[in-house]
Amino acid sequence: MAKFIVPKEIYHGIGSLENVKELKGKKAVIVIGGSSVKKNGALQRTQAYLAEANISSVVFEGVEADPSIETVLKGAQFFSQEQPDVIIGLGGCSAIDAAKTMWVYYEYPDSKLEELAQPFAVKPLRNKAIFVAIPTTSGTGTEITGLAVITNTEKGTKHPIVSHELTPDVAIVDGELCKSMPAHVTANTGLDALSHAVEAYVSNIADRYNDALAKNATDLIFNYLPTAVSEPQNEEARQAMHDASCMAGMAFTNVWLGIVHAMSHQLGGTFGIPHGCANAILMPNVIRFNSQVTDKYNDLAAVLGKTNAEELAEEIAALRSKVGTISSIKEYGIDEQVWADHLDQLTENALKDPCTLFNPRVPKAEEIKAIYQACFEGTAINF
Known part of the structure; x- marks a missing residue:
C-alpha cells in the first residue's frame, strides 16, 4: 500500500x-x-x-x-x-x-x-x-x-x-x-530537476504513479533545458521546464531520493557548490553504481532513444556539458589536499543523510568514498 x-x-x-x-x-x-x-x-x-x-x-x-x-x-x-x-x-x-x-x-x-x-x-x-x-x-x-x-x-x-x-x-x-533567470542558474536548477526525476524513478519505494511523472519530467528536461538556457525569453521552454520541475517534485516527494542528494548535500554545505551543479557531477557515477542492482535506468535511457544505464549516464554528462556546467568537483576550484582532508567526513555525513535510506543499492563507506573521488577527478567509475 x-x-x-x-x-x-x-x-x-x-x-x-x-x-x-x-x-x-x-x-x-x-x-x-x-x-x-x-x-x-x-x-x-x-x-x-x-x-x-x-x-x-x-x-x-x-x-x-x-x-x-x-x-x-x-x-x-x-x-x-x-x-x-x-x-x-x-x-x-x-x-x-x-x-x-x-x-x-x-x-x-x-x-x-x-x-x-x-x-x-x-x-x-x-x-x-x-x-x-x-x-x-x-x-x-x-x-x-x-x-x-x-x-x-x-x-x-x-x-x-x-x-x-x-x-x-x-x-x-x-x-x-522564470524569464529573468540567468543562464547558469537555469542550467543548474534544470539539472537539479533532472536528478529528482532520475532518483525518484529508481527509489526503493518507487511506484507507477511517481514513475509516470519522473519519466515524463526526464523527457521534458532533455527536450527543453538547452532552449531555456540559450533563449531565456522563450515562454514555451520556460513553462515546460517549470512543469518538469514540478512533476519531478511530485515524484520525489512521495518516493524520496537517493545518494546523489545525500552526497550533494555535503558538497554544498562544505564547499558551497551549487546544488544542481553538484547533482549533475554525481549523477553519472551514481547511475553506474546503482545499475548493478536495478534495471530501471534502462527505461529512462529508452526515453532518450538509448538502451542501457551507461548510455543514460553518458547522455546526462553530454547534457551537463551542453548547458555549460562543470564536469568535476575539482573544477570548482577545490584544492586536492583540502579535498583529501574532508573526504572521510563527507562520506560519514552522506551515509547519515536521510536520502540514503531510499537509494536502490545500500552503499558502504568505501563505495561512497570511491564515487566522491571519481567525481572529484571527473572520471567514470566501474563497479
Missing part, C-alpha cells in the same frame, strides 16, 4: 500568478531572497493580487542562497510579531525552503534543527497559517514537496527536513516568472 501526496491546489501555466487573488485569509507574510523578485515585478504583482483578495501583506527579505538556521529563526520571530494566517514563499528554492522552516518554528517555537532533521519529525502544521509556494526557478520542485534543506553554518552541514507536513497547500507554477 502506498500514498500519493501533493498540494491541494496547483495552478500552472503562463499567467497563473493571478490565482493569488483566490486565496483566503487576513494577513500574509511573503518570504523572499534578494532583489530579483522586485526587479522582475513578481513581488509587486503578488502583493497587488493579495490586495484584491483583501489580504494585507508584509515582506521578510534577505534569505541567502543556502538558507541558514539563523535566518530561519529571524523569520520565525518576524512571523510571531506579524501573526500571519498565510505564509508565501516567493522566489527560488532557498526562499521557499526557508519559509517552510520558519512556518515550523512559528507554530512550534521550541523546535531544534537537529531534531527536525530526523525523518518525519515535524509535528502537525496549519494551526496558525497555510502555506503558498510560488517558485521563480525551475529546479527543486519545492513548491510541491515535503522537504526543506537548512544549513548549519557553524558546522558546515546541510540538514534536510523531510515531512509531508511541509507540503504546501497551494502551488503556483508560472513559467513567466
Whole structure:
C-alpha cells in the first residue's frame, strides 16, 4: 500500500500568478531572497493580487542562497510579531525552503534543527497559517514537496527536513516568472530537476504513479533545458521546464531520493557548490553504481532513444556539458589536499543523510568514498 501526496491546489501555466487573488485569509507574510523578485515585478504583482483578495501583506527579505538556521529563526520571530494566517514563499528554492522552516518554528517555537532533521519529525502544521509556494526557478520542485534543506553554518552541514507536513497547500507554477533567470542558474536548477526525476524513478519505494511523472519530467528536461538556457525569453521552454520541475517534485516527494542528494548535500554545505551543479557531477557515477542492482535506468535511457544505464549516464554528462556546467568537483576550484582532508567526513555525513535510506543499492563507506573521488577527478567509475 502506498500514498500519493501533493498540494491541494496547483495552478500552472503562463499567467497563473493571478490565482493569488483566490486565496483566503487576513494577513500574509511573503518570504523572499534578494532583489530579483522586485526587479522582475513578481513581488509587486503578488502583493497587488493579495490586495484584491483583501489580504494585507508584509515582506521578510534577505534569505541567502543556502538558507541558514539563523535566518530561519529571524523569520520565525518576524512571523510571531506579524501573526500571519498565510505564509508565501516567493522566489527560488532557498526562499521557499526557508519559509517552510520558519512556518515550523512559528507554530512550534521550541523546535531544534537537529531534531527536525530526523525523518518525519515535524509535528502537525496549519494551526496558525497555510502555506503558498510560488517558485521563480525551475529546479527543486519545492513548491510541491515535503522537504526543506537548512544549513548549519557553524558546522558546515546541510540538514534536510523531510515531512509531508511541509507540503504546501497551494502551488503556483508560472513559467513567466522564470524569464529573468540567468543562464547558469537555469542550467543548474534544470539539472537539479533532472536528478529528482532520475532518483525518484529508481527509489526503493518507487511506484507507477511517481514513475509516470519522473519519466515524463526526464523527457521534458532533455527536450527543453538547452532552449531555456540559450533563449531565456522563450515562454514555451520556460513553462515546460517549470512543469518538469514540478512533476519531478511530485515524484520525489512521495518516493524520496537517493545518494546523489545525500552526497550533494555535503558538497554544498562544505564547499558551497551549487546544488544542481553538484547533482549533475554525481549523477553519472551514481547511475553506474546503482545499475548493478536495478534495471530501471534502462527505461529512462529508452526515453532518450538509448538502451542501457551507461548510455543514460553518458547522455546526462553530454547534457551537463551542453548547458555549460562543470564536469568535476575539482573544477570548482577545490584544492586536492583540502579535498583529501574532508573526504572521510563527507562520506560519514552522506551515509547519515536521510536520502540514503531510499537509494536502490545500500552503499558502504568505501563505495561512497570511491564515487566522491571519481567525481572529484571527473572520471567514470566501474563497479
